[in-house]
Amino acid sequence: MTDSPAPRGRGPEAPSAPRRHARTLAAPGADPGTSSTKADARRAEGTHLTPQGPPSGRTTGLAAPALADPHLVYDPVAGSGPKDVVILGSTGSIGTQAIDLVLRNPDRFRVTGLLANGGRIALLAEQARRLRVRTVAVAREDAVPALREALTAQYGAGEPLPEILAGPEAATQLAASDCHTVLNGITGSIGLAPTLAALEAGRTLALANKESLIVGGPLVKALAKPGQIIPVDSEHAALFQALAAGTRADVRKLVVTASGGPFRGRTKAELADVTVQDALAHPTWAMGPVITINSATLVNKGLEVIEAHLLYDIPFDRIEVVVHPQSYVHSMIEFTDGSTIAQATPPDMRGPIAIGLGWPERVPDAAPAFDWSKASTWEFFPLDNDAFPSVNLARHVGELAGTAPAVFNAANEECVEAFRGGALPFNAIMETVTRVVEEHGTPRTGTSLTVPDVLEAETWARARTRELTGQTTTATAEARA
Structure with missing residues (x-):
């Protein structure tokens, strides 16, 4: 669902800057005059990275780069002006801390789109007004009237409102929109579709939604260019920096x-x-x-x-x-x-978020030292x-690969909801997850794995877990954003 007003400016809080398009810089030491024509040719050949090392000019000795590599930068953008950023899960823990970082660094970042589930409409509208975004999205279509009312209250009568997207595809649409970086801060495997959309659209992906990589590993690896994913989990942002x-x-x-x-x-x-x-x-x-x-x-x-x-x-x-x-x-x-x-x-978490949004640059005073x-x-x-x-x-389940991680994650999500609702004791969470994984048996694996395979495995795992825990509703009835 799309609610599109007439085109509008970004307002005084977000001055215009040159539109950022994906491009590849010449490697260090190369003729800077080649960064346009030759970069276009390299893109046509599928090359999207600039070497930043490794130390002493050594090669890794491995067949292919990993998904996350601090020595590689995907489509760095030359010139001045802030990076255009889309934040998925803006009213959650990751999203609110990311917005705090952005507001303290307006010369580095500009938010063009926000997505939330729809449960904290007042906060979402306030974020949209403070950031002067082009687009606001909610996963719940029934939240649109309240969102429009809250935006009107924030912007004032007669002020043009941002475009509104709503529904199950809103996150995917926003992830593929025109921006430099997508921060996926959604919780749960519902983050898979926007992760894939951002990668396919050629955006740099600051990934806090670990579940999308875990349940759709082969699918993510098939789409991602080396250096295109910057991890935002504190542990993986740490590994990313240490690997440098x-x-x-x-x-x-x-x-x-x-x-x-x-x-x-x-x-x-x-x-x-x-x-x-x-x-x-x-x-x-x-x-x-x-x-x-x-x-x-x-x-x-x-x-x-x-x-x-x-x-x-x-x-x-x-x-x-x-x-x-x-x-x-x-x-x-x-x-x-x-x-x-x-x-x-x-x-x-503002430190890892700053790595995800700013890399290969560091954001001064992103977090306490x-x-x-x-x-x-x-x-x-x-x-x-x-x-x-x-x-x-x-x-x-990681070694089994294929659909096994999706089953593990889906069963756990259902068990967590059952525990929170008082239907399951703490120790029974892992006992139930283990049983569902064992009943799943040999997973579908290999290069033939598809999104429908993952969704089918998740659907089965959720239904089976609900049977075992006596639940009648699914843990993913709404987007956790």
């Missing part, structure tokens, strides 16, 4: 850190009677309810292991998870010479796989 110190051929293992969540140190028996409120009390991060419960079960960490494998093309047996209660070190890379590069900041003159304790512990079996199960 070497190459994938130099990597011995990836070390992904976990806070341990609110139940760190408890045994499986001690977790039997924990409540929803207990699970939502994360000790170090402020996040939305779904990801917070996923952090309590450590499903989120399991998903991040699969994500690390897909982003960096590192085998599962070389991806380690360690518990780090302080959440200061977000991930580490151990290199073959025995050295380890760690990325550390106080827990604040450490005061290194003050002593602090940094601890690291092994993961208790008995109390938290989710990480090993995630490794298993």
Whole structure:
């Protein structure tokens, strides 16, 4: 559904700047005069990247670049002016922090479109007015009247309103719109379609929606050009930055850190009677309810292991998870010479968001830094796989590949909703997910995997999980944006 007013200017808060089109810069040292004609020829041949390294001019020694590589920049844009950005999930945790970053850096970023589910209309309208966006989108069509009313109140009588998109395809439409970067901050596998749309349209994808990569890994890899995806998860943004110190051929293992969540140190028996409120009390991060419960079960960490494998093309047996209660070190890379590069900041998602939106440039003062003159304790512990079996199960489904990760993720989403609704105890979340994965059996795999295959697997997993948990509604009845 589209509600399109007459064309309008962006208003005084968003001065016009040259439209940014995808192009490829000449490599360092090349004739700058070649950046137009020859770049067009390279695009026709499918080349969309500029080398930024690696160190000492070495090659990786690997057959193909990984999905995420700090040494490669997809279609960098020359010239002055802010990057045009679309934010999917603007009223959620990632979206609101991204907007805070944008408002503090108007010379770097300009938001052209916002998408939200439709549950926080007043906030969405306020965001649209402050950012002077061209387009506002809501997943729920029934939210359009309230959105139009809220926009009118924000803009004032007689002021032209932004274009309104609504319905299940709104996110996909907005992701493919004319912009430089799409920040996908939607929660859940419903983020797959806009992820694919952004990649197919040639946009740089700042990816916070890990589920779209996990459930549609082969589909994402088939569309993405090297360097086109910039990870926004704190752990993967950390790995991305640490990898700049070497190459994938130099990597011995990836070390992904976990806070341990609110139940760190408890045994499986001690977790039997924990409540929803207990699970939502994360000790170090402020996040939305779904990801917070996923952090309590450590499903989120399991998903991040699969994500690390897909982003960096590192085998599962070389991806380690360690518990780090302080959440200061977000991930580490151990290199073959025995050295380890760690990325550390106080827990604040504005840092990873700034990497996603600004790379290869860094955004000054994006997030707080450490005061290194003050002593602090940094601890690291092994993961208790008995109390938290989710990480090993995630490794298993990641190795199965195909539709198995989609089944794992869909079953977990349904179980989280059942737990939040009081229909399922905490320990039964992973017990139920494990059963659904086992019943799914051998997944459809290989290059023949399609979007309908993923959707069919998800539909089956959701229905089966609802049968096992006694639910009557689906966890994805509405977009979590």
